[in-house]
Amino acid sequence: MLVVLMLLALELDPAPWQSINDGVMGGVSSGAMTVSPNGLVFEGELSLENNGGFASVRRNINEDLSVATGLQLKVRGDGRTYQARLRHDDRFDGIAWRAEFPTSTRWQTVKLDFADFEPVFRGRRVIDAGPVLPSKIRQMGFMVADKTPGPFRLEIGAIQFLDHHSTPQKSP
Secondary structure (H helix, E strand, C coil): CEEEEEEEECCCCCCCCEECCHHHHCCCCEEEEEEECCEEEEEEEECCHHHCCCEEEEEECCCCCCCCCEEEEEEECCCCEEEEEEECCCCCCCCEEEEEEECCCCCEEEEEEHHHCEEEECCEECCCCCCCCHHHCCEEEEEECCCCCEEEEEEEEEEEEEEEEECCCCCC
16 A cells, blocks of 8 residues: 655745746746636746747745655646646756646646656756755746647646655555
């Protein structure tokens, strides 16, 4: 039997989320985190103009996640594919670890083990960066970069970092 323990649930407050869109490179995409009755909403408009093509939000994580093994999200989307992103530092730029997940118009639970995350720098895979190190996670975010211009909307009902512990099955 596998018992899943929640290690940390992030508050569904838009205040700590920072928008970082392709405008930093000359693009014109927009995206921001807002609040809704169901939690948070990451929404905006993706544009490919001026070599653009991404919108993102991120926030700092100050808690100790050293025993975490993954992330669980409760989301409802628009059919697009989004990325969950983790960073080992609180810098603006640098290596991020990403895991993609498709969405539907129904609420879904998405479980992402840290082993599913790949290291990238500005969208390109970094071969020698190694895996996500839970004890070093300092930022968490979302990104849309699916090369499909137009509006996007991802509702987020829960963000939980998980700790998976195996426990023996009890005999009857």
